[in-house]
Amino acid sequence: MTTTHLLPRTDPAAHGVDPAVLARLVGQLDQVRDVHSLMVLRHGAVVAEAWWDPFRAEEPHRMFSVSKSVTATAVGIAVAEGLLTTADRVVDLLPDDAPSDPGEHLAAMTVRDLLTMTSGHGTDTMNFTLRNLRKPGTSWARDILAAPVLHTPGTRFVYNTGATYLLSAILHRLTGERLLDWLTPRLLAPLGITGATWEQCPRGIDVGGYGLTLTTEQLAVLGQLWLQRGRWGSEQLVPGAWVDEMTAAQVPNGPDEKPDWEQGYGYQFWRCRHDAYRADGAFGQFCVVAPALDAVVVLTSGTTDTETELVAVLDALQQMSDGGTPADGSSPAGTSSGAPWTPDDTLAVDLPQGAASTMMAALVEGSTFVLADHAVEPPTGHGDEPGPGSPDDHGRELLRWHAVAVRHHGAQIALAWTTDEGEPWHEVRCGVGRWTTSQVELAGEAVDVAGAAAWTDHDTLALRLLWRGTPFALEIELVFGGDGEGRHVEVAVDQNVSFGPTALLRATGLGV
Known part of the structure; x- marks a missing residue:
């Protein structure tokens, strides 16, 4: 993880960037569910950065x-x-x-x-x-x-x-x-x-086409290197002619109903409108490079609405003026001329809205609900890169719960589950109105998560678990009923984004 800045920070106005343009961009991105981070570079310096809680600058992200x-x-x-x-x-x-x-x-x-x-x-x-x-x-x-x-x-x-x-x-x-x-x-x-x-694959070969994790700023550094045609300080790390060739439109890739997916394809780079190009990862991982504007924009997220994100970024780039001093091919260094733009208000990934408790919450507190047999289509993280509920190599569904329970711990709501009778219980605590970070076992591995929960109705508990450093989130809903006494529960678990089905679990259970 990075512990120090790799790039200088500077006042956007000093580099011809109107802060109102940046505020508008963040406002547009905030309307897209599950944006995680944004970084804007102009003339080799960071002029804007934003982080949606609970995501942090120092944490690597799957790209x-x-x-x-x-x-x-x-x-x-x-x-x-x-x-x-x-x-x-x-x-x-x-x-x-x-x-x-x-x-x-x-x-x-x-x-x-x-x-x-x-x-x-x-x-x-x-x-x-x-x-x-x-x-x-x-x-x-x-x-x-x-x-x-x-x-x-x-x-x-x-x-x-x-x-x-x-x-x-x-x-x-x-x-x-x-x-x-x-x-x-x-x-x-x-x-x-x-x-x-x-x-890596089973033979120890790096997958190449996916699987790289970097921080947002580390990806921004790579974007700046590509912008500078492979030069960093006094070193030519990548031949300039190769960067030109790699980021040019080498082959047609249309037709496509989305204009920025039919501008041509280079060597593993997508061309965009406005003479820009991008490194593009599933669910909204972007590094957009605009040579004519001497600018780079990096975005991480967990959404299928990637076109809205990209259009917002390209529109913001087009609103940048030609002010400031262009990069001269050297690596960014020295002291900044001011602070970069950051949002006035705290940004946060979408979390459940509602109450910390209800009368039903008291009735079901600590009760064990044994679920009836259930089967769902196995969801996937990438078809080849697993998500939280992916099947194992034998096709066995990993997100299979035998029983669930809800427990309240002060300002936190905990969801507990076991995968089979006699198996250990797993518990994750979630904040109400805020994200709470912890570690829990999902899909057979210990995973760092952030959880939030709320009673969205008198009988309905909603929880979200974000798999930190990835686009993935689990959307969990428990609806309790049975003569108003919470004797049974309906459980639905979905994944926010996936290359396959997003429904992970549908089950009913009885309290014991």
């Missing part, structure tokens, strides 16, 4: 497909070091995983085709690894290279996380190191980025 842009940056460094070229064939670079008879299309596939998502596949090839995601010794690369290559490589854009994984696997083979370790002395350490993590 999802923003990881792809970092992988492409690593490829550029490897090309500069002479390890490979964009014209190299994939089957030559991964000979142990390629089929013995690859077929014409697979044989023609190049590194450039992987970078531009024009590998020739008709779908995301990560789908071919799903049943083997966590099996020891599994070769994701072999699964992906065995997938049908329906089209001539280089001719058709199909968003494909498997293509990015192959890039990481290629670098792993060529360097003999996992991608994160290889990148650290070449990129991360010179930028002052420490504590980054990257999820």
